Amino acid sequence: MNPSTATEPALRPYFDPFDPALHTDPYSRYAAAREAAALCAGPYGLTVVTRHADVSQALRDNRLGHGPLTAPNRLFSFLGMDPPHHEPLRRLAARFFGPAAVAAQTLRITAAVDDLLDHALRKQQVDLLTDFAYPLSLRVVCGLFALPEEDQPWIREQTPPIARLLDPPDALTDHDVAAAHSAAGGFVAYLHRKINERRRHLGPDALSALITEADQGAGFSRRDLLPMCALLLMAGYETTANVIANGALALLSHPDQLATVRNRVSGGQLDSAAMNELLRYDSSIQITFRTVQRPVVIAGTPLRQGDPVALLIGSANHDPRVFVRPDRLDVDRAHNPHLSFGAGIHYCLGAPLARLEASLALGRLLSRTRRIEPSPGAIRHKNTTATVRGVESLPVVLTPA
């Protein structure tokens, strides 16, 4: 091969990960792109990676990263950092999300699920997203930080505009940027206040532990504290609420699979094969972005330093090269290496907690109901970011068991 052409990108089919039509029907569009090419050209110079093997490899390759810290990715702490800065911060946060810490949450999460289900079963006509999934995931994350219940609705409102910053800057309108900065400013001020209050009354919660760590100043500075809190508070609740609602919707749309799962719910929890399949089938994170930090070859194509890359997690999860009949929901699927929690150094730190929360929520929902009837009307998907997939609402009628 002539070396001068080796770095020239081949002419690629076009795929726009920000196309609003993706919110209604992502999977057939991913399939067309994936079968056309392993790499597509996207807007803003993006290289869009469509197939499982390449997305999986790219997630694990540290030549793809985030680059120098900019104001937006500073707010997401180590999620937006490359080695060597990433690892010590992740290690510090990991103490709240390891197996023992998560197992210790089981009783508290079960109590929260049952309390919300008590209310829901009394009303019978409920919205599984706004009456169940959101309040549950907010309670869990705010419980971790010992933040008051009355702050939860406000915290929920701040996150969607801030989450827009996860999309590449070129994809944001001036209005998006202004809304994100205004929400981020309010959120930072809120966290400042909470940190100062908590410093005077430390307790057995994650916020107190992080403040103590920052005040001791051994490797974790006061400057790192606020972004760390923002990341841990925001990363967990929208995503987990969407896993619960997307999972419920998938089961409601597949009554045979719903019946199978219902028959084998034990201890009020979904089994892990079913949980993995719901995570794969309609992932609450569809895309993640990287920038090439050092030259790298993906799908046989060299990419240059500075190239922006979109990794289509949702497409990888439906790649027939890896998953048998990928567009079918199969709660008995044996081979299920989905990428819904990412992979490599940024593999989701909250995955064990999110799994526990979602399997308790869906497991107890099934074991405490005889029927779940979707209310008539079209289901609409949120269209705020390219990254997040979730419904706007999920109204149902519950018949108690």
Ligand code: HEM
């Ligand atoms: C309790 C709930 C959760 C918490 C506390 C949490 C927290 C985090 C944190 C701290 C990271 C950054 C890890 C790093 O950079 O080393 C992360 C990454 C990630 N999380 Fe979660 N998460 C939660 C739930 C979820 C859920 C439900 C999903 C989707 C199903 C998800 C998908 C991801 C993905 C895909 C990444 C990697 C992003 C990338 O590589 O760019 N997370 N999470």
